[in-house]
Amino acid sequence: MKGRESFAPLVAGLALLLLSACQTTFKPPQRIAADYLIEDGLVYDGSGTAPRIADIAVRSDRIVFIGDATDDQFADANRIDASGLIVAPGFIDPHTHADNQLASADPEQRQNKAFAFQGVTTVLTGNDGYGSSEIAKMATGARQQGIGTNVAYLAGFGYIRKSVIGDDDRAPSEAELSRMKDMMTRAMCEGAFGLSAGLYYTPQNFARTAEVVELAKIAGRKGGYYDSHLRDESSYNIGLIGAVSEAIAIGRQSGAAVHISHIKALGPAVWGQSSRIISLVNTAREKGQSITADQYPWAASGTRISNALVPRWALDGGLAGLRERLENAAMLDRIRSEMAGNLVRRGGAEKLLITGGLGDAAIEIGQTLAELAARSGSDPLDVAIDILKTGDARVASFNMHADDIRAFARQDWVVTGSDGSTGHPRKYASFPKAYRDLVVDGKSMSLSRFIRRSSGQTADIVGLTDRGYLKVGMAADIVIFDSESFAPRATYEQPRLLSTGVRHLFVNGQPVISGGQSTGALPGSPLLKETQC
Incomplete structure (x- = not known):
């Protein structure tokens, strides 16, 4: 609306000519009920296409209008002036460790501000194979307590294996494997989006490939995906090349789409292997497999001694x-x-x-x-x-080399992720750091591409059918940020500093950040995959 007055005489004249030619009566735009009207923002819709100046109306938890609103079309809506700001779908983080935070008895923790101030409206949990398979129980807790961002769940291979076998270095018996498969089936039927594994970590590393395939088959048959922290990101056991090949094989044998978590070449022994990894993935994709990955923009990984x-x-x-x-x-x-x-x-x-x-x-x-x-x-x-x-x-x-980080970031099958965990700045700053590194400072990526790899593309990978895009009828998960001040503050020495630049953040149509400040609202939802069982 504002900022477009200079075109008013031209538009009015054109309208009169059209009315005269068609001999019709002008009908004013229909009034639409809305709670919020976001005005004059530069809108990136998550598809990767060029942006446009537009207004967005929100009613309840949905987007009800995108376009050029008239002055009285949304007379009763709360108005947000987004002129000079970027309006985009709320970002989706495919790899976090926010499980405990979102289940905390402390409402401050459940606001999930570390992610919200990066523009993230949905987090995936259960990564690295640690996620509980009790999806319905976790979702019920989230609804009852209230959470700041949305959450979607992956069932953890490690959780399932340990529940049945414990920490032992052995293969499951036939009866034990059957129990593990039953747990995975139940998790998918309760709304998990797939199976996660961390085959580097004990006791998951004791599992043979075939054992993982059996559980991944269940995810694949029910439309889910296999999320893999690789068995080796360096040269600890089968090597980085071998581990990527194993993940691809698990996808091929199970029929599940494969998503590689925090893709990297970890340590001097494997620096430079990014080109071979990229070739392996591209070859598998050319053969029809669905292989994707996420990446955080840090030279240091986060782990334990x-x-x-x-x-x-x-x-x-x-x-x-x-x-x-x-x-x-x-x-x-x-x-x-x-x-x-x-x-x-x-x-x-x-x-x-x-x-x-x-x-x-x-x-x-x-x-x-x-x-x-x-x-x-x-x-x-x-x-x-x-x-x-x-x-x-x-x-x-x-332990990572800048050349490998850049090489992976350029791939169109790589999306933004944080692997956000305690003690590392990636939990508080991965999305704005990726924006600075790739769009602002490195100038190696367009803003349209960055927003797509942080929203719509991730929604497509996970299977979130009503998130990740700014379209009428979609969930009103919306980030409004200042392209100049959107930046990380967290460092390795001070890893808990909130990022800057997000002016407004809507989760399910409710503001969790307004004017750059947290509202304390808890409008997030547990997002469950609809699976026929």
């Missing part, structure tokens, strides 16, 4: 099993020797920044493993082992 350094066999039985082995001198020597090799894979002790303590480990946060060792006069491996004897530690592991 146990995951980064301890050999997988030593974690049979979990951390309790590891601690028993550390008491055996021969076992300790073997574990320490293999940890030394893994430390090299991670780029050395100076590349591991301690971001949080776990369990009873007394540890100083904000120091690298090398700095802790120097201060205590110890070897870095001994410091790590001492930590593991009483607890564990979160670490930011600086």
